Amino acid sequence: MIGLGFLYLVAGVTFAAFAVLSVAGRPRHPGNALFYALIAVSFLLGDRLGDLGNGVLVLAIVLVATLGRMGSRERPQEPVAPRGSMLFVPALVIPVTALAGTLLFSELPGLVDPKQATLVSLTLGVILALAICYLWLRPAPAEPFRQGTRLMDHIGWAAILPQMLASLGAVFALAGMGGVVGSLIGHVIPEGSVLGAVTVYCFGMALFTVIMGNAFAAFPVMLTAIGLPLLIHTYGGAPARVAAIGMLAGFCGTLMTPMAANFNLVPAALLELRDRYGVIRAQIPTAIPLLIFNIVLLYWVI
C-alpha cells in the first residue's frame, strides 16, 4: 500500500538533491547544504534513528539554522527561449492529479493509504508534471532541482518551523500546560456572564494561537479551561457549536501571527516581498472582524 513511506522517500530524495546542488553552487557557504542534508536524513532515516536520535537531529538542524549563515542569492541566469501558454499544463497537472487521485483512490481501496490519499495524489502529480517538463522542455537533468534550490533558498529555515511548533505542542502536552493555563484563565471571567465567557473563550483561542502559531495547540487548552466547564456544562451550549466556532476563532489568530510561518512567512519569502510581515498585514483587516463575528455568533447560538 502506498502511504507515508513513499512520500518521505520522494521528499528525502528531493532535499538530498537540494543539498548536493547547494554544495556545488556555493561551496564556501555550506549552511544551506547542511540544512537540506539534515532534513533529507530526517525524511529518509527518521524511523531508524529512535526518539532521542531524532531529538539530536533537531538540535543539529537548529544549530545549522542559527549559525550556518543561510541565505539566498539570485545569480544572473542565461536566458532561455520562453515558451507559450502550454506552460500552464504542467503547473495544472499537479492540482488536477491531486483532485482526480483523491477521488479515484477512495473508489479503489487497498492501493493507497486512505488517510494519505490527497498527499499521495499530490506527490504523483508532482512526479507526472516533472516527467512532462523533462520530455517537453529538455532541461539538463539537474536543472529543475537547481531551480527548486533557488526557490528553497528564499524560504530557508522557515520551512521547518511549522513542524517544530507541532513538536513543541507535544512537549507542552507532556508538561501539562493546558491545565495550568486553563485554571489561570478561569479566574478572569466575571461570574454569570455568558458574553464574558464567550469572549474570553474566543479571544483566548485567537491569542493562544498567535503565541503557538497553531490553533490545534490552543484548542484543547481553551476547551478544557472554558468551553467544557462554563459554555457547555454551565450555560448548556451545544458541544458542536462551542467546539467548531471556537476552532474558527483560533484560525483568526493564525492569520495574525508570524509563528504560523508556513502560512504567513513562507508565502512572503516565496513572493519575495520586501516586508516579511506583508501577508500578515494584508490579513489583519479580515481577521479582526471575523473574530468579532465568531464571538457574536457563538453568543447568539448558545
Next chain:
Amino acid sequence: MWVLAGIVVIAAGFMLRFNPLLVVVASALVTGLAAGLDPGTVLSAFGKAFNDNRYITIIYIVLPVIGILERHGLQERARDLIGRIRGATLGRLLLVYLLFRQVTAALGLTSIAGPAQTVRPLIAPMAEAAAETQAPGESDPEQAKALAAATDNVGLFFGEDIFIAIGSILLMKGVLEADGIDLPPLALSAWAIPTAIAAFAIHGTRLLLADRQLRRKARKP
C-alpha cells in the same frame, strides 16, 4: 505554574528577534524542566513528535517543477493571460480564487492549491498584472502580491473545516470524546458554514474595496 515559563520564552525570544527555531527548542527545554522532566526525556519527546509530523514539510517537493516552469516564463504567461481577459481586475480575480479555494478546501482538497503550488506561479503574477492594468504606474505590486497570499490563506482556513475528515475536525472530536461527549463529525463541520460565509463576505468586500482604491489612483495621477 512554572511551565508557563515556556510561553514567556516564546514571546520574549520572538520579540528579541532570536532565530524562531532556537526559541522553540529553548521553550521546549524550559517547559519540560519546569514540569520536572529530565532533558533526555524532553529531547526524546520532541524528537518523536518531530518525526511523526514530517508530513507537514513534504510540500516543498513541488519546487523543482515550479522552478523549471518559471525559468521558461510561467509567470510572464500568467501576466499575459490576465491582461487579455477583458474586465479582469485585482478584486474580481481574487474573489473568484477565494471562492475556488473555499469550495475545494470544503471538499477536502486542501493541498491542490497553496503558496508554492498556485500563488507564486499563477495567482500573484496575475494579481500584479491586473492591478497594473487598472492603475498604470500607480499600482503597488507588493500589496497585490500580499493580498493574493492572504486570499489563499483565508480561503483555506474558512473552507477546510466544512470537510468532515480534516485534521481540525478529528482533533475536536477527539478532545470532546475524552470528556465523554460523542459527536458525529458532520455536526462539527456544519457549524463551520456560517463563519465560512462571513469570511467570504468580509474578505470579498475588502477585495472589491481594493478595486475601488485602484480606480481612484487611476483617476488622479
